[in-house]
Amino acid sequence: MNDLRFAVRSLLKTPGFSIVAVLTLALGIGANTAIVSLMNDLFLRGLPFERPADIVRVYGEAKERNLSQLPFSVPRFTHFRESDATEQVFTEFAADAGAGFALTGLGDAVRVIGARVTANYFPLLGVAPVRGRQFRADEEADANVAMVTEAFWRNRLAGEPDVLGRSITLDGVPHTIVGVLSGLPVTWWGPNAEVFTTQPFNSPGLSRETMMRGVSFMRGIGRLKPGVSIEQALAAMQTVQESYRAARPDNADNTWAPAIVTAAEDTVGDLRPAFLTLLVAVGCVLLIACSNVANLLLARFSSRRREIAVRVALGADRRSVIRLFLAESLLVSVVAGLVGLLLAVWTLEAVPALASDNLPLAPDARLEPAVLFFTLGLALLTGFAMGVYPAMQSSRTDVVDGLKDGGRAMAGSPGQQHLRRVLLGVQVGLSLVLLVGAALLIASFVRLQEQPAGFRHDHTWLGLVNLPAASYPDSAARERFTNSLLAELSIAPGIEAVAGGQGLPLTGSDSRSPYSRAEGDVIPMTKRPLGLTRSITPGYLKTFAIPLLAGRNFDERDRGDTPLVVIISEKGAKSLFPNEDPLGRRLYFGTQNGTGELCEIVGVVGDVRSSSLAQENEVEFYRPLPQRNFPFLQIAVRTSGDPAAATSTVRAVLQRLDPNVPINQPTTMDAVVAGSLGQQRLMMSLLGAFAGLALLLAVVGIYSLVAYSVGQRTPEIGIRLALGATPRDVLALMIGQGMKPILVGLAAGLVAALALGHLIAAQLYDISARDPFTLLAAALALGIVALVACWLPARRAAKVDPMIALRAE
Numbered sequence: 001m002n003d004l005r006f007a008v009r010s011l012l013k014t015p016g017f018s019i020v021a022v023l024t025l026a027l028g029i030g031a032n033t034a035i036v037s038l039m040n041d042l043f044l045r046g047l048p049f050e051r052p053a054d055i056v057r058v059y060g061e062a063k064e065r066n067l068s069q070l071p072f073s074v075p076r077f078t079h080f081r082e083s084d085a086t087e088q089v090f091t092e093f094a095a096d097a098g099a100g101f102a103l104t105g106l107g108d109a110v111r112v113i114g115a116r117v118t119a120n121y122f123p124l125l126g127v128a129p130v131r132g133r134q135f136r137a138d139e140e141a142d143a144n145v146a147m148v149t150e151a152f153w154r155n156r157l158a159g160e161p162d163v164l165g166r167s168i169t170l171d172g173v174p175h176t177i178v179g180v181l182s183g184l185p186v187t188w189w190g191p192n193a194e195v196f197t198t199q200p201f202n203s204p205g206l207s208r209e210t211m212m213r214g215v216s217f218m219r220g221i222g223r224l225k226p227g228v229s230i231e232q233a234l235a236a237m238q239t240v241q242e243s244y245r246a247a248r249p250d251n252a253d254n255t256w257a258p259a260i261v262t263a264a265e266d267t268v269g270d271l272r273p274a275f276l277t278l279l280v281a282v283g284c285v286l287l288i289a290c291s292n293v294a295n296l297l298l299a300r301f302s303s304r305r306r307e308i309a310v311r312v313a314l315g316a317d318r319r320s321v322i323r324l325f326l327a328e329s330l331l332v333s334v335v336a337g338l339v340g341l342l343l344a345v346w347t348l349e350a351v352p353a354l355a356s357d358n359l360p361l362a363p364d365a366r367l368e369p370a371v372l373f374f375t376l377g378l379a380l381l382t383g384f385a386m387g388v389y390p391a392m393q394s395s396r397t398d399v400v401d402g403l404k405d406g407g408r409a410m411a412g413s414p415g416q417q418h419l420r421r422v423l424l425g426v427q428v429g430l431s432l433v434l435l436v437g438a439a440l441l442i443a444s445f446v447r448l449q450e451q452p453a454g455f456r457h458d459h460t461w462l463g464l465v466n467l468p469a470a471s472y473p474d475s476a477a478r479e480r481f482t483n484s485l486l487a488e489l490s491i492a493p494g495i496e497a498v499a500g501g502q503g504l505p506l507t508g509s510d511s512r513s514p515y516s517r518a519e520g521d522v523i524p525m526t527k528r529p530l531g532l533t534r535s536i537t538p539g540y541l542k543t544f545a546i547p548l549l550a551g552r553n554f555d556e557r558d559r560g561d562t563p564l565v566v567i568i569s570e571k572g573a574k575s576l577f578p579n580e581d582p583l584g585r586r587l588y589f590g591t592q593n594g595t596g597e598l599c600e601i602v603g604v605v606g607d608v609r610s611s612s613l614a615q616e617n618e619v620e621f622y623r624p625l626p627q628r629n630f631p632f633l634q635i636a637v638r639t640s641g642d643p644a645a646a647t648s649t650v651r652a653v654l655q656r657l658d659p660n661v662p663i664n665q666p667t668t669m670d671a672v673v674a675g676s677l678g679q680q681r682l683m684m685s686l687l688g689a690f691a692g693l694a695l696l697l698a699v700v701g702i703y704s705l706v707a708y709s710v711g712q713r714t715p716e717i718g719i720r721l722a723l724g725a726t727p728r729d730v731l732a733l734m735i736g737q738g739m740k741p742i743l744v745g746l747a748a749g750l751v752a753a754l755a756l757g758h759l760i761a762a763q764l765y766d767i768s769a770r771d772p773f774t775l776l777a778a779a780l781a782l783g784i785v786a787l788v789a790c791w792l793p794a795r796r797a798a799k800v801d802p803m804i805a806l807r808a809e
Contacts, residue, residue, distance in 0.1 A: 025336030028289030030343030050126020058220040060256030090222040092124035101170040111664035114195035172470030205630035212593040214251035272752030291423040329387020337379030417753040421741040428745025438691035454608035456545035460669035461646035500541040518586040551603030558624035567603040572619035707793035729797035734794035
């Protein structure tokens with residue numbers, strides 16, 4: 001306790017050192033705490049289900065066609081659930097199908113998000129309603145019942161106590177609320193899920209016959225039996241797949257191989273490599289901060305050699321001196337840990353708001369006890385690691401030499417000076433690694449932004465409407481509504497073009513259909529590739545400025561009762577009909593009639609980055625909306641002014657046509673394009689911030705070391721000047737000695753950046769992780785900054801008055 005009290009008094013006497021050391025460490029500890037907390041939320045904490053490690057997602061895959069994470073069709077899921085082999089490895093097998101519902105009768109019509117699920121879905125997860133009951137097995141096929149979230153109950157139903165048995169109208173059909181759910185994780189359902197119903201085997205817009213041919217739209221989940229491994233479950237699923245292939249030899253999904261991933265893996269997708277990169281980055285920041293403070297401690301303890309000598313002369317042993325200095329180091333790190341926690345809390349409040357569209361994070365992310373213990377342990381370990389060597393070195397003070405006034409001994413031993421230079425080189429090398437990573441991500445992001453999307457996205461408004469089956473039971477009814485809506489919008493003031501579609505670019509509502517050339521050798525249904533397929537109205541190409549390269553656009557000739565036609569993308573045409581004219585050729589689409597619908601190619605259009613700006617679509621098809629439509633419609637409106645103002649225009653037209661049809665997700669195409677780059681932007685911003693932080697810490701470390709060296713060598717500099725050295729000679733000497741460890745650090749940093757390039761390679765677009773220009777530019781930039789940091793204190797040394805310096809000696 002005496003040592004601790006002395007450490008407090010000592011740090012209070014030197015507020016400059018204390019503040020710099022605490023803030024330096026706090027930045028490193030806070031960054032590590034924030035990233036570890038996010039990783040804990042995403043990867044470590046687990047889903048809040050009963051025994052979440054036993055829950056798995058079951059998909060299909062066809063590696064020979066580069067297809068993965070394929071959902072279940074109705075016949076395939078039914079076959080799997082009823083199989084004896086499935087019962088041997090799973091206690092329960094269930095499915096969900098994401099859905100949006102038009103909610104009416106509670107004021108203005110709105111769209112609510114949720115899913116259609118099998119009756120055993122929530123029991124499988126171990127999620128029990130806080131009010132009411134689960135779905136019953138007899139309600140799975142055709143009962144109009146619903147379970148709502150607690151947020152839905154409180155916000156939309158004002159927390160009515162008699163919510164159970166209450167009727168709500170979804171898609172024009174009354175549904176009875178039988179249960180209220182609470183605490184549903186964002187990582188599993190997303191942030192906006194509110195309503196769950198049964199009837200998962202009904203997909204609006206698809207006939208029963210079409211669905212039974214293998215159209216896939218459901219996600220399968222299973223709970224492993226105790227002692228059953230994923231490998232054993234996969235072997236059982238392969239057996240079931242073989243029997244399904246024999247039972248339905250013509251179905252499009254009968255050649256898919258089963259694939260199983262844990263529920264935890266399924267929720268985080270491909271985020272793990274990105275967060276591993278961030279973890280390495282914050283680790284580098286902490287190492288830089290530690291080396292910086294260790295340098296400061298070496299300088300601080302070395303300057304107290306006389307104090308140490310006095311203690312030893314009065315009977316103190318070396319152990320007590322080390323303990324005294326370690327108390328000071330640990331005190332600095334603990335205070336820094338507390339400040340770092342505050343920084344981490346602020347970061348955790350900001351990141352979910354900034355990255356809600358790109359990371360499956362709950363809006364109320366908080367520090368878990370495990371993370372708090374991590375921070376405490378990190379602070380203590382940091383304090384011990386950075387303080388133990390300076391304390392041991394400084395405790396070896398020679399009593400006689402230390403009791404002398406002044407003297408060059410105050411500068412520290414040659415070993416200490418060498419260590420300070422090594423630590424400086426480490427800081428520079430780690431800073432360069434982060435700068436290279438940030439520079440690569442920035443260059444990648446810029447190239448991705450500049451990549452031509454193939455369509456115009458400025459001044460364009462988007463919205464989605466659902467067409468309830470109760471009001472729009474067939475394709476003809478949906479076609480009449482679409483025509484009326486687009487006709488009224490086309491004459492509205494400020495609107496230059498309008499289009500409807502199902503699957504607009506970069507919106508994530510992609511649909512893929514099996515296809516084959518109709519001439520020559522027709523590919524069997526079970527081996528056909530899947531092509532990105534969009535249903536559009538004639539105004540689509542004009543609204544998005546997609547060039548028509550050959551043939552014609554859709555027009556009034558292309559109705560639901562006329563011959564089927566299709567427009568193909570340029571790359572699709574070159575892939576399917578190399579060195580041939582594709583116009584007039586015919587293709588099979590979909591699974592209808594066992595062979596697909598026969599469509600004639602009437603046009604060729606330019607290629608569009610439809611799924612991702614970083615991904616080229618080799619084959620893309622456009623179908624007339626009357627010939628292929630579903631009970632939802634995406635609306636695109638190009639305006640002469642602010643596109644956001646189109647929301648009120650579209651809402652007014654919808655109110656006249658059908659007040660029970662709400663607008664969902666009104667946005668602009670610019671926002672959609674920006675959102676598609678959200679994950680890349682987030683990674684670039686975070687790594688850029690860490691690189692900037694590392695650069696700041698490195699500059700502080702360089703300046704501190706050179707400035708300290710100048711201060712300790714002031715008498716030497718005075719002697720040099722008195723003996724004839726010029727200020728220029730002194731400047732060159734100090735800069736040269738300061739830059740030596742920096743140049744070594746830059747060389748080591750370049751080698752480390754090359755070695756660690758694989759960590760970031762998968763996150764780059766159109767640039768190599770070993771791009772020589774980026775590597776050299778980052779090294780040159782850091783070298784220039786380091787040179788300036790050396791020059792400032794060296795310049796001050798060159799201006800030393802020899803007489804004043806000699807008097808100090």
